[in-house]
Amino acid sequence: MESSFLGQILDILKRYWPSLALGIQNTLIISLSGTLIGLCIGLIVGGIRAIRLDYTASPAAVFGKKVLDRLGKIYIDVFRGTPMMVQAVFLYYALLNVVHWNKLTAAIFVISVNTGAYMAEIIRSGIQAVDIGQTEASRSLGMSNIQTMMNVVLPQAVRNAFPAIGNEFIVNIKDSSVLMIISIADLMFQAKSIAGSTFQFTATYGITAAIYFILTSIASLILNSIERKMNASSTSFPQSDTDPSNMVLATENAGEEHYE
């Protein structure tokens, strides 16, 4: 049965749209929840790593911070330094007998901890971009390290880092495709089964690529409009607080007193 390439595509779409739809649904569930949970992990890990204890901190706090910093560093290095596909198979089988999880849970877990490692660094650099004067003002009013972080620094850091955070979502839409290694029925997995039964590899994967492209394009449009809204609500005047003398202050203090 000879048919045109376009004919093949239409035929596949007609016959297999329910399984493609399921694939899209799973891909979106995995990438969206992975990004959100990863963001939460990143806020905690990155937030702790970015806290600078000054000399007024108790020895217990200094010790605890050292331990947490070390653990955070190991977590970030391991998850950024190994492929997510390998993390997926390893964690899925290693924990299967312990937690008896289903594949969707496993997939969300893997993508979350993987994203968390990247988010931690995004949040940390977002925090470091917040002017040290904000922290000093907050501390001078008597707010503690944690109150300062939660109320003053993190909200600004998240806003600064929003483009990078959004980018993680787009990356996750695409990279969640490697999770098919644990047979989660995401878009890529469905495509593979369709291709396997129709033997029309080019058409099937062409459709798959197009769907991924549409998904990431829509996500990117949504993220851009959120970003525009955030920026519209607070436009900096030329006389904003960021002037060169602040930067001098920040670098002067960088090496002093603060434990990083």
Add this chain to the structure above:
Amino acid sequence: MSEAVVEIHDLHKSFGSLEVLKGIDFSVAPGEVVCLIGSSGSGKSTLLRCINLLEKPDKGVIRVFGEDILSIRNVDRYRANVGMCFQQFNLFKNMNVLKNCMIAQEKVLKRSSKEAEEKAMFFLKKVGMEAFANADPSRISGGQKQRVAIARALCMDPDLMLFDEPTSALDPEMVKEVLEVMKQLAVDGLTMIVVTHEMGFARQAADRVVFMDKGVIEEEGSPEEIFTNPKSARTREFLQHFIND
């Protein structure tokens, strides 16, 4: 005998190999307004930041309200009682003007949001910024920002206020509005330590002027003594630059 608000003895502070404070002895009486003057790098800002514990002195004693602040455990409670205004204002960029004045009241003093708001509005009114309560800090001028920063500090009911060059980042026409607010505070009897280059303000509002040079207190006295009849040659030389003030 009324106890000094701030008592500093033999204070030393170095940044790396640079010795910024070389043995400062200094005290402030209740209700006194002290202006610290001197050229850049003379250590006046560092002295102020040590009083607030933003910098840790290497050696020396600082007593505030009779308490040795270098050995206290609850630094946050101490800091809540000492207001500080910065050269760069440092208003919280993620909050409007009102919220800037409320947040520490709620988080540190555990005031209800109603109580915090009343207090905030009271002091915003005092600095003439009540009409901007809902404004975003990026939308107001430098002078207005500094007035809000002053109100924010006053909301904590501090017994001592520290000003670190509060007008140095302002356009000349905005300096006045900030200084007017500070003069009013001085009249109200608030104890204030002000690092400033505004000799006019020092002359009018200060009870005492302290001239610092190269990490030591070169000379101190009433504004009258310092400005009209300085004893030290270095003081005289420094004040030459402000002859037109």
